[in-house]
Amino acid sequence: MPRALVTGGAGFIGSHVADRFLAGGYEVEVIDNLSSGRRENVPRAATFHEVDVGSSEAGHIVRNHGFDVLIHLAAQIDVRKSVADPVRDATINILGTLGLLEAVRKAERRCRVVFTSTGGAVYGTFANPPTPEAHPKEPESPYAISKLSAEYYLAYYFQLYGLESAVLRFGNVYGPRQDPHGEAGVVSIFCNRLLEGRALTVFGDGLQTRDYIHVADVVEAAWLGATRPLPAEHGLDSRAFNIGTAIGTNVLDLASHLQRAAGTNVPLEFAPKRPGEQQESFIAIGKARRVLGWAPRVTLPEGLANTYEWFAANRLTGATGKS
Numbered sequence: 001m002p003r004a005l006v007t008g009g010a011g012f013i014g015s016h017v018a019d020r021f022l023a024g025g026y027e028v029e030v031i032d033n034l035s036s037g038r039r040e041n042v043p044r045a046a047t048f049h050e051v052d053v054g055s056s057e058a059g060h061i062v063r064n065h066g067f068d069v070l071i072h073l074a075a076q077i078d079v080r081k082s083v084a085d086p087v088r089d090a091t092i093n094i095l096g097t098l099g100l101l102e103a104v105r106k107a108e109r110r111c112r113v114v115f116t117s118t119g120g121a122v123y124g125t126f127a128n129p130p131t132p133e134a135h136p137k138e139p140e141s142p143y144a145i146s147k148l149s150a151e152y153y154l155a156y157y158f159q160l161y162g163l164e165s166a167v168l169r170f171g172n173v174y175g176p177r178q179d180p181h182g183e184a185g186v187v188s189i190f191c192n193r194l195l196e197g198r199a200l201t202v203f204g205d206g207l208q209t210r211d212y213i214h215v216a217d218v219v220e221a222a223w224l225g226a227t228r229p230l231p232a233e234h235g236l237d238s239r240a241f242n243i244g245t246a247i248g249t250n251v252l253d254l255a256s257h258l259q260r261a262a263g264t265n266v267p268l269e270f271a272p273k274r275p276g277e278q279q280e281s282f283i284a285i286g287k288a289r290r291v292l293g294w295a296p297r298v299t300l301p302e303g304l305a306n307t308y309e310w311f312a313a314n315r316l317t318g319a320t321g322k323s
């Protein structure tokens with residue numbers, strides 16, 4: 001049986017990735033320190049290790065458990081926290097990733113690494129979306145810098161050691177199990193607000209766009225990134241793929257789709273625009289289509305309805321972060 005290691009497999013996206021690899025016939029192990037993830041998210045059929053990605057235990061597991069693929073999702077994911085404590089962000093996102101790459105390099109079995117980066121942040125503020133992979137990078141936060149640094153290490157390890165890797169630069173991922181805390185998930189925050197009958201807070205005029213992609217589509221990209229042949233060229237963008245819809249959706253439209261899914265009509269409350277917030281952000285996805293044979297399948301109304309239903313069904317279990 002092929003073997004997969006999922007770091008961050010107790011988190012939102014990682015737990016769905018672990019499900020997908022189990023369904024695809026892999027033996028799956030999960031590494032997660034439960035700093036934001038939940039033990040209950042880890043599929044029962046997976047072997048769970050409650051360790052930090054930067055620890056020597058994690059290195060030992062990667063070197064000795066004979067993985068064919070490592071899908072690396074464990075990360076410090078909060079942009080504001082990265083600004084407040086860039087050293088901690090870099091320790092997890094750069095040094096944590098580098099430690100894993102060193103362990104993969106020394107492992108006996110050849111193992112491909114799938115790394116999860118961000119199409120929302122590595123390109124920075126740009127004039128003309130949809131942004132392709134080769135667009136100049138202008139990371140504007142420690143989080144974006146740490147993700148891009150890890151990408152450079154992956155490109156370097158490919159050039160120097162032939163360590164195979166795919167980089168997935170996600171848009172704004174939403175779906176069941178997303179944590180509504182922090183600034184990561186406007187969809188999950190709105191779902192909780194709708195369930196409580198409270199107003200939805202919109203920053204600025206609500207016309208700022210983002211590329212919202214359902215977790216089921218992201219998981220399929222992780223599967224294809226792990227299993228499809230990849231280009232052999234060197235360079236930062238050679239095996240990097242934007243994973244989004246190439247559609248910019250503004251917050252007002254997002255709110256009205258969710259109002260429809262919830263069958264409610266709570267008011268919107270407007271708050272001042274957040275400093276430094278990008279106005280338009282969505283990414284070109286032709287390369288993932290061409291090379292990985294990937295395409296987004298879940299439409300926004302379907303995906304939002306599915307997500308709202310999950311939040312409604314799980315609200316009283318504590319799985320939504322609210323009890």
Ligand SMILES: NC(=O)c1ccc[n+]([C@@H]2O[C@H](COP(=O)([O-])OP(=O)(O)OC[C@H]3O[C@@H](n4cnc5c(N)ncnc54)[C@H](O)[C@@H]3O)[C@@H](O)[C@H]2O)c1
Pocket residue numbers: 007008009010011012013014031032033034035036037038051052053054072073074075076077092096116117118119169170171172173174179184
């Ligand atoms: N959610 C999005 O919209 C989005 C967008 C772009 C990129 N990403 C990337 O996708 C990945 C998964 O994000 P998510 O939204 O599922 O976040 P999440 O917080 O739900 O998952 C991250 C998981 O990593 C674990 N973790 C954090 N630090 C760790 C450490 N030092 N050692 C071991 N485990 C650790 C957490 O406990 C959590 O379970 C991240 O790398 C993130 O940067 C997410």
